[in-house]
Amino acid sequence: MTALQWPCTLFETQKRMDDYNAPDMQYGDLTQEQLKKDFLLTKVSERVDPFALKKITSFNRPQSMFFGSRNEADGETVSRSECARIMFDEFRSLSHTFAIYGPYRHLIGDMITHMQNANGAVFTNMSLDAALKDQILRDTTKNSTRLRIEKIIKKNIDWDKKIYPEDKRNELYKETSLGKLPKFDRLQDIFNGMSITVHDTWATQITLKALWIGDNRYHAVLHYKVQDHFGLDNLDISKSKFKQxxxxxxxxxxxxxxxxxxxxxxxxxxxxxxxxxxxxxxKI
Incomplete structure (x- = not known):
């Protein structure tokens, strides 16, 4: 009987890592006309008009009681870079609504700033890693991938030879694929900032990094690698729950x-x- 060798990939999503061709990874591809006509994005910001490059004040905001009461109703003209800066500041300010409390509430602001300054570089953060581990450990449902893997390891260990048989490897894959992959779609994630920063995920890989089997005990080490995209696609902005x-x-x-x-x-x-x-x- 052959022993399972590790590290061993137990599961990978069909969606691949580092897919820069994904719909939500597109950028700079839409004109003003398309944004207005196809997505009805005529009013974007409360502070500036990104199309006219003019600041919005109480005197040029149509719904304001002061609208048209001054000559500067057309608004102060700004440069494109200044317009973007104003919009990013508003972007960060509005994010507080989606991250009210908890150790992860700062992440959305950090990620917005990363989008502003990092030119598409990959984002990593120790708080994100901690949030992922906490989600995995707190998931005690029957669909937990961790608990499903634990069940199959315990079931198939050959205690006499102190190995996990290679021919039982497919059971690990099958059991893992039937579970629910780590996501941040719980009620608390709506308020702690994780729903807005990650929520669903794009690609996941679960690897058995090591497995030690003794006379009566075993110790398995799992590595979860999860990737999401901080970007919006056409479908996202077409949903009223987002566009509003x-x-x-x-x-x-x-x-x-x-x-x-x-x-x-x-x-x-x-x-x-x-x-x-x-x-x-x-047995579980």
């Missing part, structure tokens, strides 16, 4: 308008998770 918020309008225009074209980026998260079990434990 200036937050998403500003994001979409900063990313997709051909006069701005700020690059979206990959968000990479990793977590090491230990599974320790006893031969005589009740």
């Amino acid at each position: 918020f200036h937050f998403f309008r500003i994001w979409f225009v900063l990313q997709r308008y051909n006069k701005f074209g700020f690059k979206p980026f990959m968000t990479n998260m990793e977590a090491i998770v230990d599974i320790v079990g006893d031969r005589n434990e009740r």
Whole structure:
């Protein structure tokens, strides 16, 4: 009987890592006319008009009681770079609504600033890694990938030879693929900032980094690698639940308008998770 060799990839999503051709990774590809006609993005910001490059004040905002009461109703003209700066400041300010409390609430602001300054570079952060590990460990449902992997390891260990048989490898893949991959779609994620920073994910890889088997105990080390895209596609902005918020309008225009074209980026998260079990434990 051949022993399973590690590191061993247990599962990979069909969507691949580092897919810069994904719909939400496009940037600077839409004209003013397309944004207005196809996506109805005529009003984008409360502070500046990105198309006319003019500041918005109480005197040139149509719904304001002061509209048209001064000669400067047309608004102060700004440069394109200044317009983008104003919009990014508003973008960050509006993000507070989606990140009210908790240790991860600062992440959305950091990611917006990364979009503004990093020219599409990959984003990593220790707080993101911590959030991923916490999500994996707190998932105690029957669909937890961690618990499903634990069940199959315990079931198939050959205690006499102190190995996990290679011919049982497919059971690990099958069981993992039936589980729910780590996502930030819980109720608390709406308020702690993780729903807006990551929410769903693009690609996931789960690897068995090591497996030690003793007389009566085993210790498995799992490596979760998860990637998301900090970007919006056409479908995102077409949904009323997103379009109604200036937050998403500003994001979409900063990313997709051909006069701005700020690059979206990959968000990479990793977590090491230990599974320790006893031969005589009740099976899961």
